[in-house]
Amino acid sequence: MTSPLINVKVLYDKNKCLKKEDVDSLLEWANTEQHLPKINELQAILFLHSCYYQQELAKTTIDNFFTFKTLHSDMFTNRNPSSTSMQKIMDHSFVTVFSKKTPEGYSIIFVKFVNSNSNHFNLLDELKYINMVCMLHLYQEGPSDGYLILVDMKEVTFSHILKLRPALVKNFLYYLQDAMPVRLKGIHFFNPIAFMDKILSLIKPFLKKEIIDALHIHRTFNTLIKFVPLECLPKDYGGSEVAVVHLHEKIKNGLIENNAFFDWEETLTVNENKRMKE
Known part of the structure; x- marks a missing residue:
């Protein structure tokens, strides 16, 4: 690495x-x-x-x-950041971690589509990409007091929603809440779309009560900055951070430079034949 x-x-x-x-x-x-x-x-x-x-x-x-x-090995294999498939998903969506944490010490994971073209959207690859960014950040920066997921919905269309796979959403939310070594403190959507209710009806059944209570939809920055102060946001959102595209490039290059990390991580699996029976 x-x-x-x-x-x-x-x-x-x-x-x-x-x-x-x-x-x-x-x-x-x-x-x-x-x-x-x-x-x-x-x-x-x-x-x-x-x-x-x-x-x-x-x-x-x-x-x-x-x-x-x-x-669920399909989510954790074939993750070479230099591969055509991973380059494609990284070119069509931004997934990054903001440099500044919230006053509570929470790290902010930011997700946004580059444009509204749903032809490039693949949910499995997107979730794989998000997990890669989060895990590399954890190993390089150490644990955080909490993580907020911040999603800009501006470029999301109904065509994206039609490509969602409920079973995959369910599995990933289980992983996020019960398996991934992070303290999930909230999920924030802003620039919400007209059919936001469709997304919420899909994810809410798979969320624990404390996460549902920490799920917020922001139609204005006035409510968002109560959780994510302006100084944490990129300058293209009115904050003092560098622009999202530059944050994204840094993350993208970091993934490519650390391909060996993902190769190593793929080897870490269980052997059910050796599990002790109760």
């Missing part, structure tokens, strides 16, 4: 809740679970943090994560 992953010593130094003995205990447990892949110290930290340092919840989340990756 061209860009180094974050040094775990930095994480111990800046987080008093993170205890080496807790991390070692989780690693010891993981090494006794023969069906799981071998995880490293950074991975154990990410899962512990995402579960608010609850050991048993972290164990469940680790098992959920690697089992989901194995059962």
Whole structure:
């Protein structure tokens, strides 16, 4: 990998809740679970943090994560950022992480289509792309106190909605809430479309109550900036961040430079033949 992953010593130094003995205990447990892949110290930290340092919840989340990756391998394979398919999806949608966090310390994942042409839209590739950006950010920057997903709906058309696959949406929302090592704090849509109710009716049945309560639709910036201050937003949205296109290029280049990271991550799956029967 061209860009180094974050040094775990930095994480111990800046987080008093993170205890080496807790991390070692989780690693010891993981090494006794023969069906799981071998995880490293950074991975154990990410899962512990995402579960608010609850050991048993972290164990469940680790098992959920690697089992989901194995059962739904189509979302976690063929992810070479230089490939034609991945270049195509990266050219037609912006997925980036803003440089500045919210006052609460939440990282902001931003998603937007480049234009309204739905011919280039493939839900599986889009979700794969979002996950790649999030996971590389986690490994390079370390855990965040929370993540907000911010979606600009401006270029979304009814043709995009017709291409949504309910089973795939359901699976990804399960992964996001119960397997991915992040603290999901909210989902925010702005520039909402007329048929926003169609999207909400699709995703709400698969969201936990606390996430439904943290789901917001913003028709004006006045409500959005209550959650995402102007100084966190790109300048093309009235903020002080660099323009979205430049943030996107940085992320895109980062994915390409770290292709080896995704190759490594693809090897981390469960072996069900070795799972201990209860």
